[in-house]
Amino acid sequence: MREWTMSGALNRALYDALAEDPRVLVFGEDVGRSGGVFRVTDGLRAEYGEARVFDTPISEAGIAGAAVGLCFAGWRPVVEMQFDAFSYPAMEQVVDHVAKMRMRVRGRVDLSITLRIPAFGGIKGKEHHGESPETYYAHTAGLKVVAPSSALDGYRLLRQAIANPDPVIVLEPKARYWSKESGELASDGPGMGAARVLRDGENVTLVAYGAMVARVLDAAAVLADEAITARVVDLRSLSPLDDAVLERCARETGRVVVVHEAPRSVGLGAEVAARIMELAFDHLQAPVARVTGWDTPYPPASLEQLYLPSVERICDAARKVVAY
Amino acid sequence: MSDEPEHGAGTEPVRILAPDGSPIGDVDVGLSPGKLRELLRWMVLARRLDRECIALQRQGELTVYPGFEGQEAAQVGSAFALGELDFVWPTFRELAVALVRGVDAVQYLQYHRGTWHGGPYDPRATRFGPICIPIATQLPHAAGFALGQQLDGTDAVTIAYFGDGSTSEGDFHEAANLAGVWHLPIVLFCQNNGWAISLPSSEQTAGEIWRRAEGYGFEGVRVDGNDVLAVHRATERALERARRGDGPTLIEAMTYRIGAHSTADDATRYRDNAEVERARAGDPLVRFRSWLLAAGHADDRFVTACEEQAEAFALDVRAGVIATPPPPADWMFEWVYADPPSSFEKQRDEALG
Numbered sequence: 001m002r003e004w005t006m007s008g009a010l011n012r013a014l015y016d017a018l019a020e021d022p023r024v025l026v027f028g029e030d031v032g033r034s035g036g037v038f039r040v041t042d043g044l045r046a047e048y049g050e051a052r053v054f055d056t057p058i059s060e061a062g063i064a065g066a067a068v069g070l071c072f073a074g075w076r077p078v079v080e081m082q083f084d085a086f087s088y089p090a091m092e093q094v095v096d097h098v099a100k101m102r103m104r105v106r107g108r109v110d111l112s113i114t115l116r117i118p119a120f121g122g123i124k125g126k127e128h129h130g131e132s133p134e135t136y137y138a139h140t141a142g143l144k145v146v147a148p149s150s151a152l153d154g155y156r157l158l159r160q161a162i163a164n165p166d167p168v169i170v171l172e173p174k175a176r177y178w179s180k181e182s183g184e185l186a187s188d189g190p191g192m193g194a195a196r197v198l199r200d201g202e203n204v205t206l207v208a209y210g211a212m213v214a215r216v217l218d219a220a221a222v223l224a225d226e227a228i229t230a231r232v233v234d235l236r237s238l239s240p241l242d243d244a245v246l247e248r249c250a251r252e253t254g255r256v257v258v259v260h261e262a263p264r265s266v267g268l269g270a271e272v273a274a275r276i277m278e279l280a281f282d283h284l285q286a287p288v289a290r291v292t293g294w295d296t297p298y299p300p301a302s303l304e305q306l307y308l309p310s311v312e313r314i315c316d317a318a319r320k321v322v323a324y
Numbered sequence: 325m326s327d328e329p330e331h332g333a334g335t336e337p338v339r340i341l342a343p344d345g346s347p348i349g350d351v352d353v354g355l356s357p358g359k360l361r362e363l364l365r366w367m368v369l370a371r372r373l374d375r376e377c378i379a380l381q382r383q384g385e386l387t388v389y390p391g392f393e394g395q396e397a398a399q400v401g402s403a404f405a406l407g408e409l410d411f412v413w414p415t416f417r418e419l420a421v422a423l424v425r426g427v428d429a430v431q432y433l434q435y436h437r438g439t440w441h442g443g444p445y446d447p448r449a450t451r452f453g454p455i456c457i458p459i460a461t462q463l464p465h466a467a468g469f470a471l472g473q474q475l476d477g478t479d480a481v482t483i484a485y486f487g488d489g490s491t492s493e494g495d496f497h498e499a500a501n502l503a504g505v506w507h508l509p510i511v512l513f514c515q516n517n518g519w520a521i522s523l524p525s526s527e528q529t530a531g532e533i534w535r536r537a538e539g540y541g542f543e544g545v546r547v548d549g550n551d552v553l554a555v556h557r558a559t560e561r562a563l564e565r566a567r568r569g570d571g572p573t574l575i576e577a578m579t580y581r582i583g584a585h586s587t588a589d590d591a592t593r594y595r596d597n598a599e600v601e602r603a604r605a606g607d608p609l610v611r612f613r614s615w616l617l618a619a620g621h622a623d624d625r626f627v628t629a630c631e632e633q634a635e636a637f638a639l640d641v642r643a644g645v646i647a648t649p650p651p652p653a654d655w656m657f658e659w660v661y662a663d664p665p666s667s668f669e670k671q672r673d674e675a676l677g
Contacts, residue, residue, distance in 0.1 A: 051475055059501065061494060061495055061498050062498030062499060064464070065463070065498070066468030068465045069464065069468025069470070069472065070472045072465070072472070073468070073469050074476075075472050093461060093464065100441070101442070101454070103441065103442075103658075104454050105447055105659075106659050107658070107662070108447065142660050142661070165663050240666075
C-alpha cells in the first residue's frame with residue numbers, strides 16, 4: 001500500500017481530473033513552472049501542456065473572473081489562490097459572480113469552478129498566511145465549501161469538487177500538506193457533503209475540520225486514558241453542513257464540543273451549535289462548547305500555539321461538558 | 325486602407341463626420357447604403373426605446389433605469405460591426421448594443437422591471453452576456469471567455485463594454501493585463517461619457533484612457549464616440565486584428581451622457597446645464613442623419629418611416645413589459661445550485677410551504 005502526503009494526493013487528484021476531462025484547466029500563480037508553492041501542481045504542466053496548466057500574473061480577481069468567463073465558454077476551471085489572505089482581492093468576483101451567476105442566467109451556464117486555497121495556520125507562516133476564511137465563503141449562497149483533513153480524503157474531496165457542477169471552495173490545511181497516510185486513492189466513498197465519524201465514542205462528540213481533526217483525534221486518545229470515550233466527527237463539508245450526522249451524534253452522545261482555528265465569534269462553531277440546538281435540543285446533556293482561535297488577528301509565529309486550539313484546551317472543554 | 329489604428333493629434337479623437345454632419349474623413353467604411361440606413365434605424369429605435377423606459381420607470385413599471393441618450397452612435401456603431409459568433413460582455417447601460425445583437429427587448433427589460441437578475445435572455449444563444457452592475461467586474465469575465473475561445477481555436481472575438489469610471493477599478497487593470505499577456509482576441513470598448521454618476525472624467529483619471537493600451541502591450545485608439553461611422557470603422561479594425569491573432573485593442577469612444585446616471589439620480593446637483601446643451605448640439609443621431617440625407621443615402625420618407633417604426637416598437641415593448649408577471653416564488657431557489665444540497669431543499673420547502 002502506498003504512502004501519500006496530502007500534497008501528493010491532491011497533486012494526483014489534479015493529475016487524474018485533467019486526464020479524465022479534457023475541459024479541465026488548472027491555473028493560478030506559480031502553478032506551472034514551479035509546480036505551486038506547496039507543490040500541489042507539480043509536474044502537471046509537463047504532462048498536460050501549457051494550454052491546460054498555466055501560470056497567471058499576480059491577479060486574484062482576474063483569475064477568479066476569468067474562471068467565470070471560461071465557464072461560459074464551456075471549460076471547467078480549477079484555480080489556485082496562493083494563500084488564504086490572498087484570496088481576498090478575488091472576493092468581489094467570488095461573491096458577486098462565481099456564487100450568483102448560475103442563478104442570474106437561470107441555470108443556462110454551470111459555474112463548475114474549483115477554487116483551491118491553502119488555508120489555516122500552524123506552519124509558522126508570516127502574517128496573512130494563516131487565515132481561516134471559511135465563514136466568508138460558507139455564508140455566501142451558491143458556494144460549496146470543503147476542507148479535507150487527510151491525504152486520502154483530500155484526494156477524494158478534490159476529485160468530487162472538480163466533478164461537481166457548482167462552484168466549490170477547497171480549503172486545504174497547510175499544516176497537513178506533508179502529513180502522511182497509507183492507502184489506495186479513490187474518489188468514491190463518502191460524498192462531498194457528508195461528514196465522517198473517524199472515531200467512535202459515547203461520552204462526547206468532538207466536531208472539527210481541516211488541520212484540527214488531527215488534534216481532536218489526539219485529544220480523544222488522551223481522554224480515553226481518563227475513561228472518557230470521545231466520538232470524532234470530521235465535517236469535511238463546511239457548506240452545506242451534514243445535519244444528519246450532527247443530529248445523530250448529538251442525540252447519541254448528548255454532549256458536543258466544536259473545534260476550529262477561526263476566531264470564535266460568528267465562527268462556524270456557532271452555526272454547528274445552533275443546528276445541534278435545533279435538531280437535538282432535548283437530547284443534550286450540556287451546552288455545546290466551542291474551542292477556537294481567539295478573536296484576534298492570526299498572531300506571529302512565536303505565538304501561534306497560544307492561538308490555535310491545543311490538545312489540552314480541547315480535553316478541558318470535553319471534561320467540562322462531560323462533568324456538566 | 326491601412327488597418328492600423330489611426331490617432332488624432334493629441335487628444336483629438338478619430339473622426340469621419342464633423343459634429344454638423346459634414347464629412348471630414350473617408351466616409352467609405354465598407355457599408356452599403358442599405359447598411360448605412362440600418363445604422364440610422366437602430367439609433368432611432370434605441371433612442372425611442374430609451375425614452376420609453378424612462379417613462380415606464382416614472383410610471384412605476386420599471387425599477388431604477390440607467391438611460392443612454394447621447395451614446396447611441398457609440399453603442400450602435402460598435403455592435404453593428406460584430407460578427408454572429410462574437411460575444412458581448414456589457415455593463416448595465418448597453419441596451420442599444422443588446423437590440424443590435426437581437427436580444428429581445430422585453431426580456432432584457434425584465435432586469436429593470438425587477439423580475440430577474442442578470443437578464444432572462446439566454447446569454448449563450450444571443451452572444452450577449454448578463455447585465456453587469458458591479459463596475460468593471462465583467463472585464464475579467466470577458467478575458468476568461470476570450471481565453472476559452474482562443475483555446476478552442478475559434479475565430480470569434482470577445483468585446484467588453486465599460487465606462488470611464490470603470491478604468492479606475494482594479495478589475496479593469498487585471499483584465500487588460502491578462503488580455504495583453506495572453507494576447508487575447510478581445511476588444512476593450514470604453515464609452516467615455518464624461519461622467520461617472522457625479523464625478524467628471526477629468527477627476528476620474530489624469531491621463532487619456534486609450535493611451536493605457538501601450539502599457540499593456542497592445543493597440544489603443546481614441547475615437548469620436550458620437551460619430552457612428554468612426555466608431556464602426558474603429559471597431560471593425562479592432563475585430564479584424566483580434567481575428568487575425570494580432571491581439572487586443574482598447575477603444576476609447578468619446579461620448580456624452582445626456583441624461584442623469586439613472587432615474588434615481590439628479591444630475592442638476594453636480595452638472596452645469598450649459599454643458600448638457602452643448603452636448604445636445606452635437607447629437608450623434610442628428611449628425612449621422614444629416615450626412616445620410618446630404619449624401620443621398622436616405623430621404624425624409626425613410627427617416628419618417630424609422631420614427632414610425634420606433635414608435636410602434638416602443639409601444640410593443642411597453643405592452644410586453646407591463647404584461648410580464650412577477651416570477652414564480654420557486655424561482656428564488658430554482659437555479660442557485662445545479663446539485664442542490666438536501667439542507668437547501670429543506671429550506672426551499674420551508675419557504676414555499
